[in-house]
Amino acid sequence: xxxxxxxxxxxxxxxxxxxxxxxxxxxxxxxxxxxxxxxxxxxxxxxxxxxxxxxxxxxxxxxxxxxxxxxxxxxxxxxxxxxxxxxxxxxxxxxxxxxxxxxxxxxxxxxxxxxxxxxxxxxxxxxxxxxxxxxxxxxxxxxxxxxxxxxxxxxxxxxxxxxxxxxxxxxxxxxxxxxxxxxxxxxxxxxxxxxxxxxxxxxxxxxxxxxxxxxxxxxxxxxxxxxxxxxxxxxxxxxxxxxxxxxxxxxxxxxxxxxxxxxxxxxxxxxxxxxxxxxxxxxxxxxxxxxxxxxxxxxxxxxxxxxxxxxxxxxxxxxxxx
Amino acid sequence: xxxxxxxxxxxxxxxxxxxxxxxxxxxxxxxxxxxxxxxxxxxxxxxxxxxxxxxxxxxxxxxxxxxxxxxxxxxxxxxxxxxxxxxxxxxxxxxxxxxxxxxxxxxxxxxxxxxxxxxxxxxxxxxxxxxxxxxxxxxxxxxxxxxxxxxxxxxxxxxxxxxxxxxxxxxxxxxxxxxxxxxxxxxxxxxxxxxxxxxxxxxxxxxxxxxxxxxxxxxxxxxxxxxxxxxxxxxxxxxxxxxxxxxxxxxxxxxxxxxxxxxxxxxxxxxxxxxxxxxxxxxxxxxxxxxxxxxxxxxxxxxxxxxxxxxxxxxxxxxxxx
Numbered sequence: 034x035x036x037x038x039x040x041x042x043x044x045x046x047x048x049x050x051x052x053x054x055x056x057x058x059x060x061x062x063x064x065x066x067x068x069x070x071x072x073x074x075x076x077x078x079x080x081x082x083x084x085x086x087x088x089x090x091x092x093x094x095x096x097x098x099x100x101x102x103x104x105x106x107x108x109x110x111x112x113x114x115x116x117x118x119x120x121x122x123x124x125x126x127x128x129x130x131x132x133x134x135x136x137x138x139x140x141x142x143x144x145x146x147x148x149x150x151x152x153x154x155x156x157x158x159x160x161x162x163x164x165x166x167x168x169x170x171x172x173x174x175x176x177x178x179x180x181x182x183x184x185x186x187x188x189x190x191x192x193x194x195x196x197x198x199x200x201x202x203x204x205x206x207x208x209x210x211x212x213x214x215x216x217x218x219x220x221x222x223x224x225x226x227x228x229x230x231x232x233x234x235x236x237x238x239x240x241x242x243x244x245x246x247x248x249x250x251x252x253x254x255x256x257x258x259x260x261x262x263x264x265x266x267x268x269x270x271x272x273x274x275x276x277x278x279x280x281x282x283x284x285x286x287x288x289x290x291x292x293x294x295x296x297x298x299x300x301x302x303x304x305x306x307x308x309x310x311x312x313x314x315x316x317x318x319x320x321x322x323x324x325x326x327x328x329x330x331x332x333x334x335x336x337x338x339x340x341x342x343x344x345x346x347x348x349x350x351x352x353x354x355x
Numbered sequence: 356x357x358x359x360x361x362x363x364x365x366x367x368x369x370x371x372x373x374x375x376x377x378x379x380x381x382x383x384x385x386x387x388x389x390x391x392x393x394x395x396x397x398x399x400x401x402x403x404x405x406x407x408x409x410x411x412x413x414x415x416x417x418x419x420x421x422x423x424x425x426x427x428x429x430x431x432x433x434x435x436x437x438x439x440x441x442x443x444x445x446x447x448x449x450x451x452x453x454x455x456x457x458x459x460x461x462x463x464x465x466x467x468x469x470x471x472x473x474x475x476x477x478x479x480x481x482x483x484x485x486x487x488x489x490x491x492x493x494x495x496x497x498x499x500x501x502x503x504x505x506x507x508x509x510x511x512x513x514x515x516x517x518x519x520x521x522x523x524x525x526x527x528x529x530x531x532x533x534x535x536x537x538x539x540x541x542x543x544x545x546x547x548x549x550x551x552x553x554x555x556x557x558x559x560x561x562x563x564x565x566x567x568x569x570x571x572x573x574x575x576x577x578x579x580x581x582x583x584x585x586x587x588x589x590x591x592x593x594x595x596x597x598x599x600x601x602x603x604x605x606x607x608x609x610x611x612x613x614x615x616x617x618x619x620x621x622x623x624x625x626x627x628x629x630x631x632x633x634x635x636x637x638x639x640x641x642x643x644x645x646x647x648x649x650x651x652x653x654x655x656x657x658x659x660x661x662x663x664x665x666x667x668x669x670x671x672x673x674x675x676x677x
Binding site: 154318336337 | 373376378471478480483487489490491492610619626640658659661674676
């Protein structure tokens with residue numbers, strides 16, 4: 034049995050705890066949170082994040098379920114000192130730095146980490162490496178949506194006067210169809226997506242000013258077609274409480290004789306955290322096994338042979354799936 | 356530079372030779388054929404298959420491009436005695452036996468093989484392992500078509516009295532739509548496909564006998580709706596000279612809270628041999644690297660981390676694709 038710990042009990046942590054029950058080779062030992070454990074009425078065993086070190090030797094892999102902005106940059110290296118970990122750190126510009134830091138900590142402490150694992154970064158990253166390896170002429174695009182982006186919702190929530198917000202990333206179907214038709218088009222992220230923002234504001238806050246602040250936010254909204262809809266907090270909570278998401282990596286290459294190969298990987302998820310949890314769980318199996326083989330430091334999904342993801346034995350994988 | 360040899364100069368061998376030109380980290384040393392090299396007017400260096408052993412130490416990976424029915428079961432173990440190899444052996448029911456045999460030869464001779472690598476078996480196998488690893492509730496199907504199956508065409512060609520043949524695998528779109536709609540349906544390969552065979556025969560050969568031999572061929576045709584059409588060789592060459600193919604692995608799982616995740620990997624190929632060649636080439640890069648790391652025996656695609664497929668260095672992969 035692989036002994037699992039969960040660090041952080043938000044949407045993702047809750048999904049991981051539930052999905053672990055579908056994995057008979059794993060056991061959930063404890064969920065660590067900085068919040069008071071009395072708050073949690075679920076059936077799991079909880080402990081304070083401050084006590085985590087006392088579990089050393091009792092947990093094989095810690096699944097880090099905090100946010101990329103504040104939690105993971107601090108917690109992942111800290112926890113890796115004593116445990117093997119997996120995280121879904123997704124601030125793209127900082128992934129290499131995060132990986133290098135974890136690799137140093139893991140190497141020094143003889144533990145193993147796997148970072149930036151989910152569906153993107155994660156599965157979509159694997160597809161991008163695969164697709165780019167087919168040919169130096171490979172031409173492909175990543176599309177996200179339609180779905181809720183937590184990062185963008187958060188960015189709106191931080192504006193003065195905003196009570197709450199949900200941001201939907203909407204895929205531009207015409208752009209996707211262009212790619213699918215084999216057209217070699219250059220598309221920026223803003224050509225491929227638009228952003229629909231649902232915002233509840235505080236009494237007295239000015240809609241015009243808030244809308245302007247959203248639309249002029251660099252990286253997040255500035256270059257995108259962005260629509261802002263104001264609505265009462267209760268209506269926001271009632272009508273925009275789904276955590277669905279979707280995405281596509283799609284492209285093609287022309288062979289030396291001009292023959293086109295088209296390839297696509299797509300996901301459509303009722304629940305982004307439930308699916309991300311499933312990905313984290315199967316890759317945590319890989320962390321456990323690679324650590325058993327003596328690997329230490331920090332890996333990415335690019336280092337993981339797929340045989341390690343499955344609870345099924347190798348010979349059975351060959352018979353059933355090759 | 357990775358020094359490559361090609362064994363067999365049919366459609367696949369020709370595609371590999373051409374596509375290698377797009378890979379600046381590889382060099383094609385020689386193409387080995389049992390046919391007289393004077394037959395080949397292409398610009399490559401050819402030698403007789405009988406002379407292959409004299410190239411020991413001069414070639415890093417042999418890309419085996421013969422057929423699965425008669426060539427590969429004999430040639431792959433033979434060539435593996437002296438060289439690292441990769442093949443696309445695709446008789447599903449015999450893959451484990453083939454792998455075990457190659458693993459023994461590779462282990463004894465300190466060489467490394469990778470067998471059954473292409474898009475199916477190969478990429479689709481990887482997706483099946485990935486999809487099945489998401490959840491024990493994962494439910495997915497593989498579809499092939501519409502397109503020419505080289506293996507099936509080859510199998511017909513080897514029947515006495517047959518001059519030439521093309522076999523189209525036709526996808527059942529209704530079955531695919533059922534799967535895509537999230538229906539948990541049980542479908543056999545023959546529910547999902549039918550087989551259309553176009554056959555040119557020698558003078559005096561008996562159509563009835565040949566049709567019977569095709570339809571009763573185990574694994575290839577026995578369990579499928581199979582239609583056989585006889586036509587003159589010239590008409591066959593003129594009207595059935597495209598080597599296109601396509602396929603989909605599609606499915607879903609329900610999380611513990613009943614949220615559905617849908618996933619799909621699909622390919623649409625103008626030229627099956629051109630695409631299979633590209634897959635063989637990027638996995639031969641992995642064979643070379645894993646052999647450099649000391650691996651011997653025989654691997655499957657399930658053993659290969661994706662970082663080994665790409666000519667791009669690890670740090671660049673992280674920056675560009677993670």
